[in-house]
Amino acid sequence: MITIIDYHAGNLTSVRRALEHLGLPCRVSADPEQVRSAERVIFPGVGHAASAMQVLRQRGLDEALRAAYTRGTPILGICLGSQIVLSHSDEGDTPCLGLIDGNCPRFSLTDPALKIPHMGWNAVQLIQPHVILKDVRPDDEFYFVHSYYPQPADSLHVFASAEYEIYFPAAIGFRNLFAVQFHPEKSGAAGLKLLSNFAGWEGVQ
Amino acid sequence: MSAEILFAKGYSMLSKRIIACLDVRDGKLAKSVQFVNTRDIGDPVDAARRYYEQGLDELVFYDITASSDNRRILIDVVSRVAEQVFIPFSVGGGLRSVDDCARVLLAGAEKVNVNTAAVRNPKLIAEASRAFGAQAVVLSMDVRRVSPSPTIPSGYEIVVNGGRTPAELDAVEWAKRSEELGAGEIVVNSIDADGMRQGYELNLTRRIAEAVRIPVIASGGGGAPQHLYQVLTEGRADAALVASMLHYGTYTVREIKEHLAERGVKVRRTWN
Numbered sequence: 001m002i003t004i005i006d007y008h009a010g011n012l013t014s015v016r017r018a019l020e021h022l023g024l025p026c027r028v029s030a031d032p033e034q035v036r037s038a039e040r041v042i043f044p045g046v047g048h049a050a051s052a053m054q055v056l057r058q059r060g061l062d063e064a065l066r067a068a069y070t071r072g073t074p075i076l077g078i079c080l081g082s083q084i085v086l087s088h089s090d091e092g093d094t095p096c097l098g099l100i101d102g103n104c105p106r107f108s109l110t111d112p113a114l115k116i117p118h119m120g121w122n123a124v125q126l127i128q129p130h131v132i133l134k135d136v137r138p139d140d141e142f143y144f145v146h147s148y149y150p151q152p153a154d155s156l157h158v159f160a161s162a163e164y165e166i167y168f169p170a171a172i173g174f175r176n177l178f179a180v181q182f183h184p185e186k187s188g189a190a191g192l193k194l195l196s197n198f199a200g201w202e203g204v205q
Numbered sequence: 206m207s208a209e210i211l212f213a214k215g216y217s218m219l220s221k222r223i224i225a226c227l228d229v230r231d232g233k234l235a236k237s238v239q240f241v242n243t244r245d246i247g248d249p250v251d252a253a254r255r256y257y258e259q260g261l262d263e264l265v266f267y268d269i270t271a272s273s274d275n276r277r278i279l280i281d282v283v284s285r286v287a288e289q290v291f292i293p294f295s296v297g298g299g300l301r302s303v304d305d306c307a308r309v310l311l312a313g314a315e316k317v318n319v320n321t322a323a324v325r326n327p328k329l330i331a332e333a334s335r336a337f338g339a340q341a342v343v344l345s346m347d348v349r350r351v352s353p354s355p356t357i358p359s360g361y362e363i364v365v366n367g368g369r370t371p372a373e374l375d376a377v378e379w380a381k382r383s384e385e386l387g388a389g390e391i392v393v394n395s396i397d398a399d400g401m402r403q404g405y406e407l408n409l410t411r412r413i414a415e416a417v418r419i420p421v422i423a424s425g426g427g428g429a430p431q432h433l434y435q436v437l438t439e440g441r442a443d444a445a446l447v448a449s450m451l452h453y454g455t456y457t458v459r460e461i462k463e464h465l466a467e468r469g470v471k472v473r474r475t476w477n
Contacts (some may be wrong), residue, residue: 013313017288047338111216115418117340119389120219120443121262121473140472141220143293145340164219186293186315188257188475 002199003038005065007045007055009204012048014043015078018185022192026197032064040066040199041184043179043193045080046145049104050092054081062097069099069177074203076132076195077179083150085179091148100174109165115146124160124170124182132178132197133160133171140190142170149181178201220263220473221437223461224422224442225451226254229298230269232278234452250285254304256451257290259458260475264290265318265343265392265446268298280312287313289385295343303332310337318392320345321365324372324379327386333389343422344388348376348409349396361409370395376409377416384417391417394424402428402449405436416439422446430456430464 002019004012006028019042033120035041040078045052045064050132056062069075077085084096089104096104102124107116121141124135142162149168152158160171162181171180184191228235233247253264264286268279276299283296297318306317313453319336323329324345333342334406347368353360361376380391393413397407405426420443423436433445450456460471 014287014291014312014315017313018291020290046340064231112418115420117389117445119221119420120222122219131456139474169447186261186291192291 002040002042003034004028004042005061006030007052007059013045014183015187018192018195019194019199022196024068024195024200026186030035030059030061032060035061035064036067036071038068038073041073041075041076042198043075043081043085044078044097045084047054047080048091049080049084049089049096049148050094053094053096056084056097057108065097066099068173069175072203074198074201075179076198077176077177078185079146079181079183082179082192083148085172085177086152087152089148093184099177100152100157100172101154102150102157104148106148107164107166107168111165112135114165118149118164119145119198122162122164122170122182123127124162125167126160128156128159130159130171130173130178130199132173132194133192134197136160136190142180142184142187142191144170144182146181150179179180218471219443219463220262220471221442222278222422223433223458223472224265224444224446225253225256225261225458226265226267226424226446226448228269228448229279229282229420232282235269237380244310249282250289253286253290253294257292257460260462260473261292261458262394262473263292263444266293266294266296266298266314267318268296270299275326281314282306282315282461283309297343297345299333301326302329303336306333306337306341310341314340316343316390318343320343323383324363324365324374330383330386330388339387339389339419343390343392344380344383344439345392345394346376346379346383347394347396348406350406350409352356359380359412361412364396368399372444380417386420388419390420390422392422392424393442394446398426399424400449401426404428404432405440405445407435407440410436410440414443420444420453430461433461434465434468434470437465445455 087098088103162170218417240356293315295316359377363374424446
């Protein structure tokens, strides 16, 4: 059973429907106890880092996520969920969960033809192998919508990057946490494959 | 590996998107749309799934339902599409308030499309953008070519009510204003080119694309893959809307993308 954390930050419906389409049992929950005891956790999110962190704290979901992380629960962060697992975000100068040391800078691009947010389909370059990225092919593309990106302090925590004038981390991870900046639930067959891989991951790197 | 090496500069662009437009009336595809495969006639959910499986990048549903009672049917279509189609899609037509927008987003759409209602009440763009984020708000504009005048210096005028009523609004100015108000993307639909299948309005598309820093989606006039090539290069569009050339089975998504890829346009190559 996969627990999708509900903290009113974005469209959980599409994540739930993708899991249901794959035949993977899931529930949407805002209950910290259910997150603590979850078998697997998906941590989605779109929106502003500061408001997301505020809601997580108010509901005790920040501590619940830390507890789940500490006890080894496989966790998949998506989009904003890949940013606020780091220690800080430049968006609103926000202290974040700190499961991985790092910061989320905003794109600072020199080419005026490149638009922010980085929105659309882009390829990812694999940097290190990971169960969740198994069978992702070089031509597979994923759907991104974001203006900030996760930058772990230690580059060993970067598993894939994407190119948008700069190379930025598109998939990061440490121990039983893996997080992607793109939306696997909106990335066609390639994204569904990744969600399916997560369902079979034991949470060890 | 040091962070400096990892984040070295490159010059990659996003893939250009092919977006299929489906007009929905009372839960069915509008009558003007005919399918080669008779099994699929009339069902927007089947059409959406078929294009998704062909490698389409995004979908847009325009509700052209006459009565508001039938809005619930559209919400049902949106939900059923979201159950089986795992690419972004937007919904437009008759969305007049933030509540209207919230309903289609909750049903599973990523984005809302506003057109006439935003011209009448520009605050709608700002309110929807604040509520859902700019990435969820697409401004659609119907544009007609006119003689340049003090009111319409660009020679491109916004029309509303499905192209019937001139809004006395300059298209380039409206594009800039909508970006300031918080629109995340702009669909530029040329009334002059629409339905002609002779190619997109390149000059209009480029004028808008050069005036704003948000993605521009070209619409109206696409009849062959080379038309998409023109508008995605010369016309500077980030995406192109296609309708009849897919609905009539003249081309598949894959044929369009192969044409673009052969000519050096970056597209999502799902067939590899």
